Amino acid sequence: MRVTVFNGSPLASGNTSALSSVLMAKLVERGAVVEEIMLFQKNLLGCNHCNRCRTGDLPMRCSIPDDMIHLYNKFLDSDLLIFASPIYMWNLTPCTLAFITRLHSLCRNPEGHNLMKGRNVALALTMGDETDVAKHAVGAISEFCEYFLINLRGELSVPFADRGKILAGECDGDADAFLDRILGQS
């Protein structure tokens, strides 16, 4: 199984990266081939609504010549996609949202031409406060997945996130239960 973690934290050594490293180590133990992509380090703009992916001009492709061109391949080649993000202002980070909005070009019609259909997505979130602050972000991703016929396999939210505690194993039980859920082992 090929798993790609799209990490939307600006911090390579922050809380979300700690959570991502815990999840990746456990995924490797379970036999997965794992790759992490740091979205903030990419040249990645948001959708500009040129609509060329929706017209005959550039069907199912994006006109913006940035790093997203490679990320589409990562998205399409993975059996499981984990969107990892800190919560910023009750939302996913701007680079995570830029990445997700750009996925729009993979679909012309949810039931028809839709390269997102049937993909498996999971969310791994960290936040400074209690998990309630993530409810809008989780709700938006649930709606996104429902509309584009994506399987949202599960969500792991780490409240009061602390890198040291995450690396010391504080989330290990929740991380194992999350992986059981998203890999379909429970």
Ligand SMILES: Cc1cc2nc3c(=O)[nH]c(=O)nc-3n(C[C@H](O)[C@H](O)[C@H](O)COP(=O)(O)O)c2cc1C
């Ligand atoms: C600009 C900004 C906005 C934030 N907004 C929230 C928020 O709305 N709710 C919350 O619980 N934590 C918020 N936080 C805290 C982060 O979500 C939390 O510290 C997170 O674990 C940081 O992950 P990182 O180390 O990977 O960047 C915010 C942090 C920043 C820098």
